[in-house]
Amino acid sequence: MAWMSWTVPTALFFSAIGLILIGMTIWQTVSPSVERQGVIPLPTTRGDRLFIGLLSSAFIHLAFVASTELHVAFATVFCLFWMMAVMRWG
Amino acid sequence: MNKIENNKAWFLVLPVFILVAFSAIIPLMTVVNYSVQDIFDPSTRYFVGTEWFVQVMHDAELQAALLRQFVFSLTILSIEIPLGIGVALLMPTKGKAASLGLILVAIPLLIPWNVVGTIWQIYGRADIGLFGAALNAIGIEYNYASNPTHAWLTVVLMDVWHWTPLVALLCYSGLRAIPEMYYQAARIDKASRWAVFRYIQLPKLTNVLIIGVLLRFMDSFMIYTEPFVLTGGGPGNTTTFLSQSLVKQAIGQFDLGPAAAFSLVYFLIILLVCWLFYTIIMNMQNDKRG
Structure with a gap:
């Protein structure tokens, strides 16, 4: 490898x-998983919310490195909370 | 009635999973590895963190290529979709004329991409090309090699010529699938031609149109060969799209790190758009069912 x-x-x-x-x-x-609708205006399963969370986290990281000079770990920590929020309320 | 669930069937997907892993997942993982390193040769490489991503996100040339890519994709979609519907509506539906129509419309789709580029490169030339020479003969100074507007026009025309047939064939199949009773009902109601299109044909075409838009968006967003052969990205950088910028960086300059970072940004954009389309399609199907 x-x-x-x-x-x-x-x-x-x-x-x-x-x-x-x-x-x-x-x-x-x-x-x-049972499909349900939360804050995201779509009925989503657990897997859907994971995908949405991961994809949006990738864009959050890109926006973060493009607009700030802070260490990317800040974006990662923010995205951890973001992922939890999407999984819980998304 | 209760649906029987048998998760053992998932093992049948295993061969496809292995194939996709070899052809897509492992290469993608390698690209991610490249994107965080400065690679001089396989044994000399340094971890640079997000440096290439920062560089890529601030690279004016790549931003311009991204903007051109969106403008190009939206332009060809706004032409090819209505034109494809129009062609499908005009195509004969019965007898030998229908077969002949299908063959004629499908011809551009059978031509390899680099040949399409070559055809249009010659076709558009002011000295020996029919299109270029004809425009110059009627007093329009047309030269796609030196004028950016003409270069754009030629690339767009080429794409429309090459790919409108795909939209037309998709719409044609969609139109053929509409049951005759809808038209009979429209005749009883004395519906106009426009009303038949607006309230019967267009709603019934929605699913194939979404597939058509998705295919054309993805394909046009990844376009490489045709403009590369036709204009080489010029004049200047005016027809340099994302794939060309990427190839120039990865293979021309051998900047594997920045090229890998840029590939991932490119991949994420396509993934986002595909997900949006997939969600729209699935929601529309659910709305119809429910």
Whole structure:
């Protein structure tokens, strides 16, 4: 796998994504998601909200690096709360 | 009636998952790895964090290419969708004429992209091209190699020529799927031609049109070969679209880090648009059912 030029942060990032997907699969098996409508004006399942949260987090990170000189970890911390909010109330 | 759920069926998806992993997921992960490093050669690479993303987000040339890309995609969509509907409405529906019509309309779709670029490169030339020479003969000084407006016009015309048939064929199939009883009801009500289009044909075409818009948006947003062959991105950078900028950066200059960062931004934009279209399609289908 050396040709993939791995770094520790990207390995952690993909591990986190992998763990989230495994966790969501187990959660879905134990307690199947029921479609519902929250703040997002669409009926969404748990998986939909995860996707929306991850995609919007990516854009939040891009906007953050484009508009501020602060360390990107601030955006990551903000996105953690953002993800939780989307999953809970989205 | 209770639906029987059998999750073992998911194992049938495994071969596709492995294929997609090899062809898309692993390469994408590699691009993410590249985007945070300065790579000189496979053994000499340095972690730079978000530096390439900062550079890409502030790169005026890439921003201009992104703007051009959106303008191009919206322009060709605003031409190809109504034109495709118009062509589909005019196509013969019965007999040999229908088959002939389908073949004629489909011809541009069968031509490889680089050949389309070459055809239009010659067709548009002021000295030997029919289109270019004809315009010059009637007094319009047309030269796509030196005039940015003419270059844009030619690229847009080329795309419209190449891809309107796809929209037309999609709409044609959509129109053929409308049951005859709708038209019979319209005749009983003495509905005008416009009313038939507005209240029967257009609503019934909604799903194929969404697929058409999605396909054309994605394709036009990734356009590379045709403008590369036709104008080479010029004059200047006026017809340099995102793919061309990316190829220039990744392969021409071998700036793998910034090119990888830019690829990810490009990918996220396409992912966002595809998700929006997917959501609209699914919502419309749910509304119809429910």
